[in-house]
Amino acid sequence: EVRLVESGGGLIQAGGSLRLSCAASGGSGYAFSVHSINWVRQAPGKGLEWVCYISSSARNIFYSDSVRGRFTISRSTATNAVYLHMRSLRVDDTAIYYCARDLCTGGACFTSLGLDLWGQGTAVTVAS
Amino acid sequence: VVLTQSPRSLSMSPGQGVTLSCTTSESVNSRYLAWYQQIPGQAPRLLISGASTRANGLSDRFSGSGSGTDFTLTISRLEPEDFGVYYCQYTITFGPGTTVDRK
Numbered sequence: 001e002v003r004l005v006e007s008g009g010g011l012i013q014a015g016g017s018l019r020l021s022c023a024a025s026g027g028s029g030y031a032f033s034v035h036s037i038n039w040v041r042q043a044p045g046k047g048l049e050w051v052c053y054i055s056s057s058a059r060n061i062f063y064s065d066s067v068r069g070r071f072t073i074s075r076s077t078a079t080n081a082v083y084l085h086m087r088s089l090r091v092d093d094t095a096i097y098y099c100a101r102d103l104c105t106g107g108a109c110f111t112s113l114g115l116d117l118w119g120q121g122t123a124v125t126v127a128s
Numbered sequence: 129v130v131l132t133q134s135p136r137s138l139s140m141s142p143g144q145g146v147t148l149s150c151t152t153s154e155s156v157n158s159r160y161l162a163w164y165q166q167i168p169g170q171a172p173r174l175l176i177s178g179a180s181t182r183a184n185g186l187s188d189r190f191s192g193s194g195s196g197t198d199f200t201l202t203i204s205r206l207e208p209e210d211f212g213v214y215y216c217q218y219t220i221t222f223g224p225g226t227t228v229d230r231k
Contacts, residue, residue, distance in 0.1 A: 047225045048215055
């Protein structure tokens with residue numbers, strides 16, 4: 001059974017950069033590679049906030065207004081992983097970051113149909 | 129699209145049924161409406177997609193319905209493991225959540 005495993009979180013000073021990774025573990029790589037992937041974050045004590053989305057082919061990529069221009073999502077077929085490059089980090093970026101597999105598969109995906117598989121999350125803390 | 133969930137919190141007892149509401153600011157395509165459960169300290173879990181389709185292996189105590197601007201998640205008989213926060217989602221937007229805690 002495939003699981004999603006995030007890594008790369010940590011404590012960083014405001015203005016710094018981090019790269020988060022999301023890799024599929026177990027099961028078939030196909031169960032990850034054909035799906036769109038999202039990053040969703042949750043600030044301490046707060047609700048869920050969608051961050052960004054990448055379709056299976058990487059043809060469709062979308063960002064929330066709060067991270068556009070600072071964050072970059074990408075995926076690698078070689079490593080079967082999705083990455084989130086975060087730059088110019090701010091204190092309000094502090095959150096647990098989850099990667100989540102979308103129900104949408106294939107190249108025609110342009111938005112989320114729902115997130116059926118989530119990683120355990122990786123914590124990002126931005127200090128002032 | 130803005131999502132509003134009601135009530136924002138409620139206290140229930142095991143065995144009771146509960147209906148949670150998610151209202152969208154404009155009429156939406158139900159294909160993109162999903163519900164999640166989050167137990168404290170855990171990642172969210174998909175319950176319902178397409179407004180009414182249960183996730184694989186989900187108990188039939190959970191059901192989703194609705195169209196247009198009004199959607200509901202119903203839990204027919206609360207079990208101890210059902211207490212947590214419930215979120216609706218429409219495409220890339222999440223609602224604020226409803227907390228169901230144990231009375």
